[in-house]
Amino acid sequence: GAGVSQSPRYKVAKRGQDVALRCDPISGHVSLFWYQQALGQGPEFLTYFQNEAQLDKSGLPSDRFFAERPEGSVSTLKIQRTQQEDSAVYLCASSLYGPSGKNIQYFGAGTRLSVL
């Protein structure tokens, strides 16, 4: 596709529900990143994939958060037993090559998750 696509755009969940957020990166992009952006804050790193391999998950806040990218393209971020503090915008980004500071990350428009 022309850009990074995320769905759904908005998600409302009741506390305790499981949610799945989808990211469709730019075709051919090797690297994929997930970020969490709380209201009024900058994005914070959650996890990184190079192709299908999850190379860094140091930013995942708890074991309720799980991400996968089984075929090296589309990725899903799953949050189990959602809590109110999980309410945020979840951003996905992709870049053409592997980890290098010069590689530009292209961002999607994010999924706004509201946990009631």
Next chain:
Amino acid sequence: AQTVTQSQPEMSVQEAETVTLSCTYDTSESDYYLFWYKQPPSRQMILVIRQEAYKQQNATENRFSVNFQKAAKSFSLKISDSQLGDAAMYFCAYRTNTGNQFYFGTGTSLTVIP
């Protein structure tokens, strides 16, 4: 640990005027990259400008330029001839040359006054 600080939560500028957004960062690395991203209400982060730390020359992209002071760990963004479409949140970000993640500041909300 790497941190990025944006000390101006909000800024405003008159249309056609110039505005400077501030950013400082903390790192022990010598090789890294700095970025300014724009986030309009649509939420999509758009790259405005990028600076390689090993380059002394300040990056420019049309009306956007940076003042990179490596010793002071300062990376400010100057927007010249401000336009209504420049109104957005602006985030400063840092990334090491080999690191996986960006470190973002808390953002500056820019208002452009007609």
